[in-house]
Amino acid sequence: MSASVAQLSTSIRLALLATVVLSAWLGPTASASNPSEPAKVSAPRDAESDRVEFPGVIIDLKNKCVDIEASVCLDRGPLELIACTRGTKEHESIVSINARPKHVHLGLLLIGTRNGNPAMSREVPVKDSTPRWIDIPPRGDPIEVFLVLKDAAGQSVEHPISDFVMRSEGDRDPVENGGALHTTNDAKLLNSFVFAGSHVIKDDEGRSQYLADIEGNVISISTFGDEVLCLPGWNSDVNAALAWQINPAKLPKVGSKVTLRLRPSVRTAEQGNAVGSKGVVE
Numbered sequence: 001m002s003a004s005v006a007q008l009s010t011s012i013r014l015a016l017l018a019t020v021v022l023s024a025w026l027g028p029t030a031s032a033s034n035p036s037e038p039a040k041v042s043a044p045r046d047a048e049s050d051r052v053e054f055p056g057v058i059i060d061l062k063n064k065c066v067d068i069e070a071s072v073c074l075d076r077g078p079l080e081l082i083a084c085t086r087g088t089k090e091h092e093s094i095v096s097i098n099a100r101p102k103h104v105h106l107g108l109l110l111i112g113t114r115n116g117n118p119a120m121s122r123e124v125p126v127k128d129s130t131p132r133w134i135d136i137p138p139r140g141d142p143i144e145v146f147l148v149l150k151d152a153a154g155q156s157v158e159h160p161i162s163d164f165v166m167r168s169e170g171d172r173d174p175v176e177n178g179g180a181l182h183t184t185n186d187a188k189l190l191n192s193f194v195f196a197g198s199h200v201i202k203d204d205e206g207r208s209q210y211l212a213d214i215e216g217n218v219i220s221i222s223t224f225g226d227e228v229l230c231l232p233g234w235n236s237d238v239n240a241a242l243a244w245q246i247n248p249a250k251l252p253k254v255g256s257k258v259t260l261r262l263r264p265s266v267r268t269a270e271q272g273n274a275v276g277s278k279g280v281v282e
Helices: 003-026 101-110 211-215 269-273
Strands: 051-054 057-060 065-072 081-085 093-097 115-117 120-124 132-136 142-150 156-160 165-167 175-177 180-182 192-195 200-202 208-210 217-220 244-246 257-264
Touching (some): 051 101, 057 101, 065 101, 093 257, 101 115, 101 211, 101 257, 115 192, 208 211, 211 217
Antiparallel strands (some): 057 065, 120 132, 142 156, 142 192, 142 257, 175 180
């Protein structure tokens, strides 16, 4: 068997595996355009393409990235999210997507990353005492986030998501993080987010549902506890404490079609030491 045929066979197996895993995990997956119809998973057409597709999502197995069709939905104001699903939280997010968050999750799994958990509070039993609650920070593999835009020559150019976000002014910049407030005015948002992976819950009829599909939180800056990707630590969603706002300098106008790109983060030891636990580069 030639190398190209072997590569294609591996890609097709991954595409089929995607279908099986998603069906086992959440049951038959619905189309983004018509929830009553099953979504189609497209196997790679040839060894060179080496990709798997869901509605609104392209998983590039060769280059290990997940591309998501997105639209700019906000050009000014405070932010709680980088990305949400359409019809949910466009008033506090840079882009909205039509794709289902569970397909984004599966795409990240197929390129070799592992999810952990969103931030949560958990009850801990205490002998002969009232149980207490502890805060559990988010965990998961680091994922770099980009917007892919067309330049003046019509070429696609990657921009780190931090290019479109800046610190809020005045008293709006504290970020609650594990009980502490971070007030560094010149800090820059990370490009790397935690692959938390939302939650799978059961509805009243016992069917499994991916919580981010319901709530619409895809990539968060504030802590919601049900997002696919989030910043490290705990970040307040109280309006008076929102730390980040849109930097419109490079952002296309509202309604513009863009590509939201996710890629596994590769950090050097030196870079890792420069990253604080609050989602900022210090």
